[in-house]
Amino acid sequence: MNFKKNAWKKTAVALAAVMLLALLVLPNGVRQASAAPAAEASIMLDGRAIDGAEPLVLKGTTMVPIRVVSEQLGYSVDWNQSAGRITIGGDPVPLVLTIGSQTADAFSGAVKMEQAPFVRSNTTYVPLRFVGSQMGLGVKWEQSSRTVYLQSPAAEPPAPAAPAIPAAPAVPSVPSTSGGTPAPSANNVSIDGISFSDNRLTISAGGAVTPSSSVLTAPDRIVVDLPNTAFGPALQAGGNLKLGQVAKLPVETSSAVKQVRYSLFSESPSTVRVVIDLNRSVGYNLYTEGNLVLVDLNDDGAAPPIGTNGKKIVVIDPGHGDHDPGGVGNGVQEKDVVLNVGLKVAALLKQEPGIDLIMTRSDDTFVTLDGRAKIANDANADVYLSIHSNIASSNSASGTETFYADAARSKSLSDTIQKHVQAATGFKDRGSKQANYLVIRKTTMPAALVELGFLSNKQEAAVMVQDDFQQKVAEAIVAGIKEYLGLN
Structure with missing residues (x-):
């Protein structure tokens, strides 16, 4: 259509x-x-x-x-x-x-x-x-x-004042006094998403970007500047990021990184700056993949780009996060269950020599639905899997189900994931079926969305919060991905 x-x-x-x-x-x-x-x-x-x-x-x-x-x-x-x-x-x-x-x-x-x-x-x-x-x-x-x-799409609500990111001596500042917020235009590429997971900073842009970086000490930090860019609507929701105002992305899963900060650093040219605050000095590799800007951290030096040496790129997407709890039933929030499962999946995939992993989130942060799909598309991923748990008005609804949007592209992946995960949960087999969820509709690679069970079902909710159950499901997800990719 x-x-x-x-x-x-x-x-x-x-x-x-x-x-x-x-x-x-x-x-x-x-x-x-x-x-x-x-x-x-x-x-x-x-x-x-x-x-x-x-x-x-x-x-x-x-x-x-x-x-x-x-x-x-x-x-x-x-x-x-x-x-x-x-x-x-x-x-x-x-x-x-x-x-x-x-x-x-x-x-x-x-x-x-x-x-x-x-x-x-x-x-x-x-x-x-x-x-x-x-x-x-x-x-x-x-x-x-x-x-x-x-x-609303054309609106520009105010934002509370925030302290500015200190200008890095190694990256010259361009003075500006207007205090406005440049909008994405023919000359400014939109910055639509910023996330950090698995020791990787991922910046999703609306077009090609040429980043530059510098390393500063006392305290240790990595500064990434994105010239000719401006914040897109997703990063301005709820308030503007005017010149000198700062947004912070907390990082809870890295021993090397304290937090990530980002701001509009300059208006002439319009430049978004992203700062990785470090606990210690680390090596890193800055590169682009499509419209993604990636900074891979590595204690041993420069990390190789994703997909090197024929590795398959797998994107794991734990649904919801931060202000979006997802479904809530029997005192359990969906965002917590799926993040725990996602982190266990990530730990297992990191041990696979033929797979490079990208997580859409690895802590309690929020990424828009479009942003999740865009991360996978820009990375040219081989597989995308979104992890969820279900909710229903009836507390008797039960079972595991997996969805695909495009049958020709994704049904085989969905069928394989459903087979492994349902066997692991032991819940009712609700099957592999077609649906039009945005994240699997807008992704361009084989993509599936798995619903582990129903939080509205007291018995299933009680099981889904258990660590051994989550580990068993994570192992099943990895087994399904490996079978689909022919890596068994």
Whole structure:
């Protein structure tokens, strides 16, 4: 199906309007949810406080009211009262939502929400994560102030002031006084994602970038400058990164690295600077792979680029992270389970001489769905596997399942992963099946998404948090990957 990207974004943003209409013509019989409001929580849309728009928390999922947001964005919709169905847009592709359903129909197929839209006190709520992924809005939850920040595609909300990254003597500074934030343009390449895992800094750019680096001491740090770049929307969600303002990426899985910092270092030319703060001096290798900029750290000297000597590149993607807990059931958060399994998979894959590993995250950080797919695509990976656990409204739902988007490219991988992982979990075999999840739809290599089990199922949740179970599943995942790649 062909359509223009901007037109789809406009259609996706139009989802906001559907809930306003739903309130006016809501069908009879819709059950009102009993969620408790989050005390003193608030919503900021494009830097403006929205009055009377308190978020709610339902079973660990942050829910936001769409009515007030839709009043600000306002798109036309068509309401079919007899079917309880609302169609948004139609040029070029409609978006369809059914009141009370946990599934919305997008251009790519069915899109599942963590919780179904519900009504409380004449207000309709949808999951915060769904708002971000399907409406084209930047989303950020700030726990300390209990504030949801929403940013529409053309908006530029303010950000709190932060200390500047000290200018490195070895990298000359270019003075600037405007204090603005250059946007990605024909002259500025967007920086869309920054992550650190497995002793590797990965910077995802929207085009080709020519980086430079320097090593500084007292304290030890590696400075990477990216000339003719600017922060893309994903890194500006919830607040601008103006000249001199700094964002920090905590690192918990490396003995060599304290943290990663990044900022807009210069406006003329627009330059993003990334600093790796070190606990000790280490060797490193700076190189590009497609539109990725990579810094591999190595105590023994320069690390070889990924994929050297015919090694297969495997991307492991533990889902969710940071403010996005994923599914929550029986006191267990999905982001924690899948990260633990992912780290165990990584430890095993590092021992395989024929495999180079990339992790989308190796600690409690967040990477956007597009960012996860882009990391794999830019690395020209041979295999992409996203690890998740399931959630359902019924506590009796159970089992292991694996998904693929493109049958010709990915069904064999999905079938192999399902075979090994289901045998390891011992849960009900829900099969290998087709779905349109973004991360496996937008990846260009064989890609699969595995759902280990259901956190909403008390028995499965209790097992999934056990270390020996997670190790067994990790071994099964590695066995499946090796079988698929012919490395057994």
